[in-house]
Amino acid sequence: MATLSVFGANQEFDEFLYAPVVDEADKMPLSVLSALTRLNLDPWGEASALSRLPQDTAIQRLAGLIARLPAMSSGTIDSAAAAARLVALLPARTRSIKLPTKPGAKLHLPRLTSKTAVTLLAVLLLAATALLFAMSREQASQNGLHDAPHTRKL
Numbered sequence: 001m002a003t004l005s006v007f008g009a010n011q012e013f014d015e016f017l018y019a020p021v022v023d024e025a026d027k028m029p030l031s032v033l034s035a036l037t038r039l040n041l042d043p044w045g046e047a048s049a050l051s052r053l054p055q056d057t058a059i060q061r062l063a064g065l066i067a068r069l070p071a072m073s074s075g076t077i078d079s080a081a082a083a084a085r086l087v088a089l090l091p092a093r094t095r096s097i098k099l100p101t102k103p104g105a106k107l108h109l110p111r112l113t114s115k116t117a118v119t120l121l122a123v124l125l126l127a128a129t130a131l132l133f134a135m136s137r138e139q140a141s142q143n144g145l146h147d148a149p150h151t152r153k154l
Contacts (some may be wrong), residue, residue, distance in 0.1 A: 013047035016089040020076055021066060032086060035069055051090040057092070059083045 020029035036043040046065075050058045063083035131147075 013044055014053070016047055016086060017043050019086055019089055021069070021082055021086070030069075034136045038070075039065060039068060041065075047090065050087065051092075055087060056088045062087055145148065 008039065017033040018031050021032055021035050022030065032047075033043045036046050050062060053061065060083075063079040066077070066079040066082055
């Protein structure tokens with residue numbers, strides 16, 4: 001199960017977002033999070049989008065974004081190399097599946113693990129229980145039964 005970071009976003013992208021765009025010992029590091037924010041992009045949305053792209057496409061997209069940064073306009077930074085290093089930090093499990101290009105080639109989809117199946121079943125059971133509870137409360141309120149505390153008159 002994914003955990004939430006301080007701001008409520010999924011932590012699966014933290015390693016990528018908090019990594020320095022450029023490793024320069026004599027300068028204050030610029031994180032991917034700050035860089036994407038400076039470009040008026042949603043860092044978590046961009047990280048999610050990049051993680052779903054094929055690796056080469058993600059590297060090209062991120063290299064283009066890095067090249068747009070004012071701090072990188074001097075041309076001293078190899079944006080493609082920086083992008084390749086950073087894309088490697090993205091969670092690989094969310095990358096898109098490449099479809100076979102040859103006719104008749106088989107598509108290999110990820111298998112459903114027992115842990116995922118159990119989690120899915122637990123979520124469905126919890127949702128069904130919540131729905132039944134809500135329906136019973138609605139039925140009780142329609143029948144004039146209320147959850148107000150009963151008081152005795154003395």
